Amino acid sequence: MRKKIVAGNWKMNKTFSEADELVSDIMDKLEQIELDRNVQVIVCPPFPYLEMCTDYANDSYFAVGAQNVSDQERGAYTGEVSAEMLKSLELVDYCIVGHSERRAYYGETDAIVAAKVNQLLAHEITPIVCCGEVLEEREANRQFDVVRRQITDGLFHLTPEQFNGIVIAYEPVWAIGTGKTATPEQAQEMHAFIRNLINEKYGENIAQETTILYGGSCKPSNAKELFANPDVDGGLIGGASLKADDFIAIAQAF
Numbered sequence: 001m002r003k004k005i006v007a008g009n010w011k012m013n014k015t016f017s018e019a020d021e022l023v024s025d026i027m028d029k030l031e032q033i034e035l036d037r038n039v040q041v042i043v044c045p046p047f048p049y050l051e052m053c054t055d056y057a058n059d060s061y062f063a064v065g066a067q068n069v070s071d072q073e074r075g076a077y078t079g080e081v082s083a084e085m086l087k088s089l090e091l092v093d094y095c096i097v098g099h100s101e102r103r104a105y106y107g108e109t110d111a112i113v114a115a116k117v118n119q120l121l122a123h124e125i126t127p128i129v130c131c132g133e134v135l136e137e138r139e140a141n142r143q144f145d146v147v148r149r150q151i152t153d154g155l156f157h158l159t160p161e162q163f164n165g166i167v168i169a170y171e172p173v174w175a176i177g178t179g180k181t182a183t184p185e186q187a188q189e190m191h192a193f194i195r196n197l198i199n200e201k202y203g204e205n206i207a208q209e210t211t212i213l214y215g216g217s218c219k220p221s222n223a224k225e226l227f228a229n230p231d232v233d234g235g236l237i238g239g240a241s242l243k244a245d246d247f248i249a250i251a252q253a254f
């Protein structure tokens with residue numbers, strides 16, 4: 001049975017003390033509820049707060065992820081953070097790659113996504129690879145071509161062994177931070193399309209094992225109907241992950 005995931009992308013928000021308060025609030029709430037054992041809750045704080053958050057990571061529901069990683073191994077790359085560094089924090093198990101904000105503002109191409117995925121896998125960190133079309137692409141009915149290209153060029157160089165365990169997040173860019181969510185039908189249609197691409201490349205078993213998250217204005221009021229779809233295995237949550245109550249309510253939506 002594939003893993004269900006609710007991952008919070010805090011983006012560039014919170015001071016250290018606010019972040020500490022948020023993660024400890026999330027932990028308190030997680031202790032009070034009963035989640036399915038198959039559900040993994042992940043927080044992805046800014047780099048300076050990763051170690052503090054790993055203090056809370058344990059072998060139950062809760063794990064920590066980074067929001068970005070260098071495409072290079074090590075060396076003279078001022079300001080960059082390598083996969084090896086993340087790994088040396090010991091409990092950073094996931095890392096977001098190819099988020100639309102990084103593609104739009106920092107020139108992250110599919111080739112860079114592929115290089116970052118390689119770095120993460122070399123250091124045994126699970127990439128959460130984002131894909132998704134912008135509004136004009138959806139309006140032109142090009143969403144499937146765009147997502148096919150992102151997945152093919154960013155991931156399909158991997159061997160089946162490497163691909164197994166990759167997490168994908170479908171995030172229609174027009175739904176990120178806009179309050180406009182994809183309908184459950186739109187999400188399911190794209191998730192089934194992605195799973196079929198994986199099936200064609202790596203076969204049925206790997207396709208069925210791959211966790212595919214939805215992202216884009218997911219909140220407690222819409223999580224249940226999104227997660228009820230057979231190919232939607234959870235969510236990558238931006239704004240709603242900054243409030244412990246909302247984030248936990250989303251984790252309970254399975």
Ligand code: PEP
Pocket residue numbers: 009171175176177178179215216217218236237238239240
């Ligand atoms: C995101 O940025 O990954 C995201 C899904 O943001 P939001 O939930 O705020 O739309």
